[in-house]
Amino acid sequence: MSPIEFVEEAERLGCEGTSISFNEPTLMLEWSIDVFREARRRGLYNTFVSNGYMTLKAAELLVEAGLDAINIDVKGGREATKRYCGADVDKVWRNAEFFHRRGVHVEITVLVIPGVNDDEKQLREICQLHREKLGEDTPIHFNRYYPAYKFHAPPTPLSTLEKAKGIALEEGLRYVYLGNVMVKEYMNTYCHNCGFLVVERDVFSVVNHFLDEGNTCPKCGAKIPIVGEVKVSRRGYMWL
Ligand SMILES: [Zn+2]
Incomplete structure (x- = not known):
């Protein structure tokens, strides 16, 4: 589907905006930019659901094209992100801060996986970086993991997510949500x-x-x- 067809379909269905998600949308950067330009021209808003791993040049292009909001999935602390993703999480925080400063609405999501990123040290590191880079008012979500594909750790206990929420509140974050738990109070x-x-x-x-x-x-x-x-x-x- 071409960018124009996509935006026309969004309008036809009565959507208020676009969201590029599920596969990492940075892989379709040029397509996303074309969608955002056209959608903004027609008064729709634009969102990205991303791992936030891109160059500053790419981030700048998205803002210029009309990005209104981005959810960034932080995969863990520095060590776990290096070990499991082979990636430098400081680049992700750098980009989150860039979007925040440019007036894009930013939210952070952490999929909490037992044995990977559920220890107190790591959760605290994430919350401290969040506050330092994005401030206390930027929302953070801790999502429950379920086993899939080659990963067999059991689903994240609710008590672990509540622990993460407690750490975030201790670190001064004001808007903390728990996801994939289907409990209204957490949303x-x-x-x-x-x-x-x-x-x-x-x-x-x-x-x-x-x-x-x-x-x-x-x-x-x-x-x-x-x-x-x-x-x-x-x-x-x-x-x-
Ligand atoms: Zn009040």
Whole structure:
């Protein structure tokens, strides 16, 4: 499908934006850039779900083409990323920081795998780098792993994900989510100041939000800076 056909299909289906995901989208950089340019011209937003492993030149091209938001999967601490991916995770953090500074909405996801990246030292290293590079308001997700293909470690215990969340909160991160666990409380957004439920989610959709004007908490008035404008899509779903 050509970039133009892709964007036309998105419009025909009533989509509000594009997302390039599942296979590492950096492998289709030129195609992605063409999609983003055309989608932005037509008023759609653009997102990338990526391992964040690219040159700064590639990152710059994506921003120029109209990237609005990126989720970056951090595979682990420095050692585990080197060992399992043969990659330098500092380049991933460098790129995350670059996108953040350029005004792209950034979220970080960590697939927590038993025996690979679930030890306290490594989780703390990730949370500290997250805070240093992206600040306390950038959301972080700890996702549950399930065995697949040649990897046979058991699924991540919920207690491990809760431990990761506890470390993130200790390190001062304000928006911490647990994924692949299908527990609504872990997907919702709560006010970092008073704990009031401000955004209620159900898997991929926002089902309700209780933010006051200016995206402030209705209970204590704290600013909730993770959300942009509240929009209601043509299908009636809200996205934030
Ligand atoms: Zn509050």
